[in-house]
Amino acid sequence: MDATDLPRISDPVTGEPRPPRAPRIHRGTQNTPSDREPRNPPEPPRHLGPTLEWIQPTARDPYIAALMMIGIAVAYLTLTNGGFRWITWWGIWLIMAASAWVMFGATRNHWTAAGATWVQWRTSWVDTYHLTRIRFSADGTNRVLRLKDVHGNEIHSFKISQIQGNPDLWDLVYNGILHSVASGNCDIDAKTRRILQIPYELGPRPVNDKRSKGRRRGW
Structure with missing residues (x-):
């Protein structure tokens, strides 16, 4: 393959023709939402053409991620301590809260x-x-x-x-x-x-x- 064999460059405005399917090592599929507009997206490079495809968590995804983090921590602490005696350890709750907050922020910023x-x-x-x-x-x-x-x-x-x-x-x-x-x-x-x-x-x-x-x- 050389440069003459490459697919054409898509039109900056329409995005057509779309290039062929590219090889991937990550097999997840998350198509651009068709039922909603993005929430407060950052400024794109408008001089290069409009946004054609995008990924953004839904409004509830960060909360689900934070709750999952807490749930995993609760299960781990309960199993390793053979019960719920860890509930009285206030330091553990601070760590769990901080971890949940980090997960919330990280998930919310996946634009x-x-x-x-x-x-x-x-x-x-x-x-x-x-x-x-x-x-x-x-x-x-x-x-x-x-x-x-x-x-x-x-x-x-x-x-x-x-x-x-x-x-x-x-x-x-x-x-x-x-x-x-x-x-x-x-x-x-x-x-x-x-x-x-x-x-x-x-x-x-x-x-x-x-x-x-x-x-x-x-x-």
Whole structure:
């Protein structure tokens, strides 16, 4: 595959034609809601076109997540202590309250959106067709992408489960990634290529890649 084989860039306004289905490592499906508008979304990069796909928890999701955190803690403490004697330990309740609050805030802020040529995580966004650096990494227990574009915009820690959670959204982003890699101006290592299933022949071969070394030795 080379740049001439890539799917067309979608129209920034209409999003058509939509790119083909992109490979994913996260198999969850959360389509853009059709029965409601997003609640207080952050400002998108309007000069790059409108929002076409988005993901946002419902109003009750943060409360459910916080209650689940408390429920797990109660079950664990009860089992490990053989009863409910821990109920009188006020310090435990403070820890549980703090954990529930953190979970509430983290769930509420899971805003992800994309247009034909851009993607946004919370308030940060990048131009997907002019990426200069793509890295796959780990952030705690989360697998994340780190994206930077030619304008200096950056998404430091984009959870794979979020960006790939909406298949239509990920299709838009992935096509931009392919075009960025094909341009030859994008720094992407061999590991990230393998994780994202980017064709090996697309763009310059990554530095320090074992397959590249093997081929050079054979020349």
